[in-house]
Amino acid sequence: MGRGDLTNAEWARLESLLPPGGVRGGRWSDHRRVINGVLYRARTGVQWRDLPERFGPWETAYKRHRRWSADRTWKMLLSRIQAAEDAVSGIDWDVSVGSTAARAHQHAAGARKAPPAPVAQKGTGSGTNLVDPVAETGRPAGGGGQIGECLGRSRGDFTTKIHLVADGRCRPLAFVLTPGHHGDGPQLEHVLERISVPRPGVGRPRTRPDRVLADKAYTSRSNRRYLRRRGIRHTIPERLDQQRHRQNRGSQGGRPTGFDREHYKKRNTVERAINRLKGFRAVATRYEKRAYIYLGTVALAALMIWLRT
Template sequence: MVRRGELTDKAWQRIEPLPPAADSRGRPWRDHRQIINGILWRLRTGAPWRAIPERYGPRQTCYERFKRWDADGTWARLLQEMQVKDDSVGHVEWTADIDSTISRAHQHAAGARKRGTTAGRSIRSSRKGQALGRSRGGLTAKLHLITEARGLPMAVQPAPGNVVDRTAFEAAIAALRLPRGGPGRPRTRPDRLIGDKGYPSKKTRSCLRRRGIQAVTPEHRNRTTDRRRKGSRGGRPPASDSETYKQRNLVGRCFGKLEPWRAIATRLDKLAGRYLAGVTTDCLMPWLRQAELSDTLQQDP
């Protein structure tokens, strides 16, 4: 019996060949599907690892599998494979949306240090390296998400919660990298990029212009006032497609699918890489649901 939030039979059939095989010289691994369901349970509920129910196997096995697949990039590869399959048949629509959401860091997420830091050094740099920032409400983290035109997640980039959106813009764009189904370089440039007023600036527009990406971002009120105050020296207003901008709600809907996962809505992991692995696993689920929906529509007469 498949419980709520677990992998369905169709979803498991799609990712079953992708996880790494166990070393033939060691002990056989516990069933991948059982362990993945245990990891999904922990991400969905936000409970400690030690609270994972026995039906998912030893909790230490769930944690070690999650940590190992974070280190070798298995979680990112699972998500990437689903994206590549859709892109190879032309289902991915390259009008991208970008936005960010902020999450409060749990008290257990604070205190991680960079390797090589000493007890006498300030921990500000280590917090910044782990995508944690001090905001008015305490330690917070941001997630910058890029979705395609159907609202499915394409790339995600963590950042400290006190860093403004346009500062982390280039890192978020660099995270978008989708290999081809056949020969050719990975695709890193959508046709258009939709963003709210927190992203536009001269630097971000120049970044998009260099990459050949059409910017669909309205001008901030302060910049409009400043440009008009300068008169002819202020230049022309940046072009923005108001009809395309109406699709910006899709990235918000995607956040609505990700944030019910309590280990994502509240950051529980100290390390930014471990937190990103959980977010990547969360992003995998909408792609699996979309694949099941596509299979159902193809089967219907």
Template sequence: MFVRLVISDAMWDRIKPLMSADPVRGRRWANHRRTLEAIAWKYRTCSPWRDLLEELGPFQTAHERLLRWAVDGTWQKIFAAILVSADAAEDIGWTASVDSTVCRAHQHAAGTRKGGEAGRGEPADHALGRSRGGLSTKVHLVADAGARPLAITVTAGQGGDAPAFTAVMAALRVPRTGPGRPRTRPDAVIADHAYSSRAIRSHLRGRHIRAVIPQPVDQVRHRLRRGSRGGRPPGFDAEAYRERNTVERCISRIKQWRGLAMRTDKLAIAYQAALHLAAILIWIRR
């Protein structure tokens, strides 16, 4: 059977040096490239693990490797290394956009024992929430000016955008190629009116990051109603705000993978690992 692959030779040349070496004891790792293709195929098609094509190897290998690399931080390390390379080449647009998207959860994602697994970084609620639309997960992203992901976090679907803002910004961390601390501050942050709060504006101002966030109508009316006590309106660059579409385009790219547009994973760490794999391939494709 013909299998459409997504990792080209040039892409693999960039990923291969970042993969885990063979263990000192025990059996050698299975083919890393084939395993990555298997994981990507599963999430691109939203197929069950047991339906993995024979050409891509045993499904147990791919699933076990996805979780193992999520727990030991391999996915984050590869993603960080790709960002380091892009930053060194001045390929990161540091006018960042922040937004979130709700992904419906399949019934197969439910049923995991509550309480999480602290040792593996699994949240107690497994980043699953129930609202009027049913079970869902919310994916929070920071995208650069080229519509590519810089940071990704997941929360329960019924949660708001503003409470998760500091968490997703804390996930933005690009190490330097030479000496110096990792870069964690973009030049500006563009976000919609859902992020218009005094706490978020103070957080960005304290970190010397320019905020490009419009005020919702109710906040404007409240400020005007208070008169001189309402203070000055926050600064807003309407021209810069036109670039907010970058995060929407980034979300659209990620949701081209059907297994990410609809979550089927019981564990949040598995789902976030697949998000990181998609982000890695988005970067090295360019």
């Protein structure tokens, strides 16, 4: 076992969750070796062709990662590990919302259109439940070109922004991608709608946290109305210009928003979760042209954070 590879305990948790069979009824290459190869690439950011020989052919690792990004296998594994944690009350449902920009490498450019993700073939385990680019990336429908692949110009130059919600133990619960120049506030609803932790046995997945903590970028009235409508308590500071506007309107401005400073001290959990994600160099720098493959890389990094925390 090499540095950073799956340990025996981590493999024991994953082995029973992996899809059986292979392409067109054949057998998969050794799951553990291939996953270790994909994990090595996510951790180091090397080109696929430079994978060490101990992981087998680089094409196998690349195609497995691409296929499992398309049919949501990485997301399925992540949700099942989250479900196992929730079953033993291992999730702190005081969640924090934030975002980070990932610089896009020059090799990430050049995708002229945003084609649908490749169709999963028979025997890939997750059927044909492919990535919905609108639901998974938080961008408007009909986007093509660089916008369709969640690439945009921002202060960090050519970037993709990861919007995520983290539990109270600094682990990513859900995330969406947008171009780097998109604002944080409008994505609050999108990222919270992605929370879906299955329950053991019969029952709907859990989708509602106990409390949401966020910074001033999420302090819009529409976000507060959305959280009140869902019955979610929230701790979001009010901007100074909003306070002055409310005070200038007098009684018509309404009451001040509630703000608990002690609860707000936990908001740094999302920043720490971002630091953990960016410990994977293929997350900190985007090399993929296609957004759904990069989303799969983020899901793999989040999966490893849950396994190792």
